[in-house]
Amino acid sequence: MTVLILTAEQDVTADMVVAKLHERGVPMVRLDPADLPGKAVLSADYAHGDFDGYLSVNGHVLSMGGLRSVWVRRPGEPAAHAAEPSPWLTAETRQALFGMLYSASTRWMNHPRRAEQARHKPWQLRVAHSSGFAVPPTVITTAPRVARQFVEEYRDVVVKSASGPPPGEPPAALPTTLIGPGADFSGVAAGPALLQQYIPKRADIRLTGVGTRLFAARKAAVPGQIDGRFGDTGHVWEAVAVPDRIARSVHDYLALTGLAYAAFDFAEDEAGVWWFLEGNQGGQFGFIELETGQPIADEVALWLSQRRPELRIPERHF
16 A cells, blocks of 8 residues: 655655655655656546546556555646646646545545635634634734724734735745734725734744644744744744643644644743644644654654545445
């Protein structure tokens, strides 16, 4: 049984998991969907009331009947590296590849349908509330009046991106920015703004959930720090225990979203409360493992090494 990893050619985090799979003696195939068609070949056969399919990548042939699990890590756009790429070819290649993979009985980390839904930050906040996390008051609006009223009520407010960094070269990032009641909110009418109560924090928390295993790391913040992704605080990530209440909420969140993997960001306030900021269905963990020594890559490899029971579709007679 073989593990399929869908990711770009340059992916150090995936390399860490590949090494662990090799140590466990688990066969694996690594594919960037951008290389299909071209470097990779696929074929799916729906005939005689049955299904069969295979992928050929760099001389390695993977049968759908021998597919143990799929890790959707950081795949490229299907057919992006084709000799004559086009939106039509990308759509056709995506249909062929994922349609075939969906037809197989396999485990997903994470299933693309689940991952796509989990990307939406407004939905994340709703699930986080349902899971029992402490969530800062938040509003997403295109009404300047609503934005102004929110800031007047909570005073210390940050504005942040709902969708993450915009596409483009070079890559751009939108830092979380502190604003006050005197800000000009007229621009909100031109596009949705996500406003959230600012949580003065003493530390950033990154919690990585792999199946049922949880790994938490803490990095002390500096006074007045807004966005932990930018600037050097002089502190490093250190492994910490996961409070029972947080563990229960994380497990509930993963169950509600149907995710097998997620990386959670929290702001720890002066009272020690972990405030939910984000649940990233494809968040990085390599930098956390390198600084803390937590065996996250090995846990991902272990999860991928397991196989779910075969899916049996009831027969129908027409």
